[in-house]
Structures are given as structure tokens and as C-alpha cells.
Amino acid sequence: MPTLETTVDGIRLPNPFIIGSGPPGTNANVCGKAFDEGWGAVVIKTISLDSTKVVNVAPRYARLRTDKSREIFGWQNIELISDRPFNVWLDELKRLKDKYPDGVVIASVMEEYHKDRWIEIIQRVQATGVAGFELNFSCPHGLPERKMGAAMGQDAGIMKEVCGWVMGAAKVPVWAKLTPNVTSIAAGAEAALSAGCQGISAINTILCVMGVDLETLRPEPTVEGYTVPGGYSCTAVRPIALRMVKECAEVIRDKFAGGRSLSGIGGIETGRDAAQFILLGADTVQVCTGVMKLGYGCVKAMKDEMLSFMAKHKFEQISDFKGHSLRYFTTHADLVRRQAESKATAAANAKAGVVTKDTDWQGDTFVKQSDALASG
Numbered sequence: 001m002p003t004l005e006t007t008v009d010g011i012r013l014p015n016p017f018i019i020g021s022g023p024p025g026t027n028a029n030v031c032g033k034a035f036d037e038g039w040g041a042v043v044i045k046t047i048s049l050d051s052t053k054v055v056n057v058a059p060r061y062a063r064l065r066t067d068k069s070r071e072i073f074g075w076q077n078i079e080l081i082s083d084r085p086f087n088v089w090l091d092e093l094k095r096l097k098d099k100y101p102d103g104v105v106i107a108s109v110m111e112e113y114h115k116d117r118w119i120e121i122i123q124r125v126q127a128t129g130v131a132g133f134e135l136n137f138s139c140p141h142g143l144p145e146r147k148m149g150a151a152m153g154q155d156a157g158i159m160k161e162v163c164g165w166v167m168g169a170a171k172v173p174v175w176a177k178l179t180p181n182v183t184s185i186a187a188g189a190e191a192a193l194s195a196g197c198q199g200i201s202a203i204n205t206i207l208c209v210m211g212v213d214l215e216t217l218r219p220e221p222t223v224e225g226y227t228v229p230g231g232y233s234c235t236a237v238r239p240i241a242l243r244m245v246k247e248c249a250e251v252i253r254d255k256f257a258g259g260r261s262l263s264g265i266g267g268i269e270t271g272r273d274a275a276q277f278i279l280l281g282a283d284t285v286q287v288c289t290g291v292m293k294l295g296y297g298c299v300k301a302m303k304d305e306m307l308s309f310m311a312k313h314k315f316e317q318i319s320d321f322k323g324h325s326l327r328y329f330t331t332h333a334d335l336v337r338r339q340a341e342s343k344a345t346a347a348a349n350a351k352a353g354v355v356t357k358d359t360d361w362q363g364d365t366f367v368k369q370s371d372a373l374a375s376g
């Protein structure tokens, strides 16, 4: 019987399905709901020391749907980090710990480019008993105007410096959440890991413009007639997320001897989606928009789907298939070489009359073909 239980950076998880930072982890009540429904861990909505600087607008989401079934596959948000006061969060994190002593809470934090502020937020949040941290270097909108979020994640040097500050203060595992809005996510992964972070999470949302209303000629989501580019998520981003997770996994394999962790994020809605991220090197998977579409209960089907995938392939635990499919990536030149070799072998077989499938049998070369298949 396969098991979903897994231990990542010393944190024991009942399963690898984690609530991704965003509305589904935005206060203690909803975090509790996630534990009640069976999620393996919750990454809370990103918090900062001074919430008064965080002012959200509405509407702040825009969605793309398929023509016929109207299913949502693309989701833009221009939401900021949590606008709830830091002290309220500290109380709620403590209450969560009391109510769910085994519940794994990862605190997503973000601060301005000041060493003291980063150390303060790590120390004060750590005192509540959280299991780990996720450093948000990746929100693509709003916060970069204050040189936070993706503005830091897009500068590997700054990110490495900030990770170093955090690692000097953190006593629990730290994951750096990377932005996909860069030329090389591998460079970001290497920067964070070489500063000592135990793991990385990828990806945050992809900077986008959802569309322009052809009646009003205004881009969406429209706030008082105006907008800003936002972050794109949901199933449409999954292929891009898979590619970036693969690149992060290769950094961990090649530069850190496989000794760091990876949390895969982006468009995951089923256990089969999740299995693909693990096959490409993820230890855990995070779901944010999927929960906003389907509700917290979707984790039950995800777990069942993952378990049946594992049973089919006789995998007993997550580590049995983590990173398995990375070996099938190669260079284009190698693909060409392999294809030429395979064509040459087929041609040589045909010439020698070698039967490789039953349709190869020919009446006038039947005896020769029989001979070619005989061992003596």
C-alpha cells in the first residue's frame, strides 16, 4: 500500500499537498479549514511588519474561460500581500498552533530591503512556533513599486544577500519563493540556495495583461477605468511552471548534490498534475488558484489520484519517483542522433529480413526470416 507521508527538511508532512500562499491561507479560520480537509501543510498569505502600507483594490481578479464549457483556465490577480495587522497575525499563528499542534504552518514573509526588518520579522514570527518560512521574492505587481517581492527576486545578488540575513536568524527551514519573471530561474535558485536556504518554491505568478474590453477599450481588471499588469496563474501556467521546476531541480541535483528541497507550484488541480511536478523533482506541491476554483475539499480527490498513480507504477513513497523523469531531457542534437540511429537500425533489420513485428513476415523471404529469428 503506497503512502503519501513524507518528510521534507525535517518537517513531517501527512501528504505533499500544501496550500499555496494567497487567499486560501489568509487567516486562522481558513487555515484551520485546510487542516480539517486534510491538506499536508499551509503556507499562509504573505505577511509584512507594517500592514498599513498594504492597500488593496476591487475588482482585483480577472479570469479566462474556455468558449464552450466556460471553464476557468487563466486567472489574473492584482492583489497585494496580507493587509491584516502583523500583531493580529502573530496571535492567530499562536492560536493555530494551539488548535492544530500537528498542523504544519509555513509563514510566507516579505519585507523591504533592510536587514533589521528581515531579522525582526523572522524572529517574531518564529516565536509563534511556525514549522518553516517561505520568503516571498516573487509577487510581480504592486510590491515591486516599493522594491519588494519580484523586484528583489529579479536581482540574484540582492536575493542572496537577503537570504543570508534570514539564515542568520532562522532556526526553522527556509524556502525562497522564486519569480518566473526572469530570464533564468536557475540563477535565482542558485543564489538562494548558496545563501543557505533549505529549499525553493517555484513558481509565483507570471506578469500579464488579461485582456482589453472591446466595448470600453479599457484593459482588465478595471479599477476606476485604469489598471496595472498583474500575476497570471491557474491551469494555463502549468507547462511553464513544469519547465521552471525542472530547471530548479537540475540546479539542486547538479550544484547541491540533491541535498535541498523544492516545492512545485503553478496550475495544479489534480493528483495527476501534482505527480508530474514530483516526477520533475519537486518534494511537495502547492495549490492556490485551484482552491479558489474548487474549494478546500479538492485535496481528497488529489490524494486519491496520486495514490492510484503510485499503485499503478508500484511506487511505495514519494521519494521513489521524485525526479524520475529528469533523465529523459537531453539536447536537440542528441534527439537527432537517436532518431538517425533508430532509423538506421530499422533499415538494417528490413534489409536483413529481421522480423520485428508480425506484419514484417513476407511470403517469398519466409524461410530466411525464420532463420534470422532462430538461436541456432
Ligand SMILES: Cc1cc2nc3c(=O)[nH]c(=O)nc-3n(C[C@H](O)[C@H](O)[C@H](O)COP(=O)(O)O)c2cc1C
Pocket (backbone or CB within 6 Å): 020, 021, 022, 023, 045, 046, 075, 077, 079, 080, 081, 082, 108, 136, 138, 139, 177, 203, 204, 205, 232, 233, 234, 235, 237, 265, 266, 267, 268, 286, 287, 288, 289, 290
Ligand atoms: C489571488 C492570489 C493571491 C496571491 N497572493 C500571494 C501571496 O500573498 N504571496 C505569494 O507568495 N504568492 C501569492 N500568490 C501566488 C500563488 O501562491 C501561486 O504561486 C501562483 O498563483 C501559482 O499557483 P496556482 O496556479 O496554484 O495559483 C497569489 C495568487 C493568487 C491567485
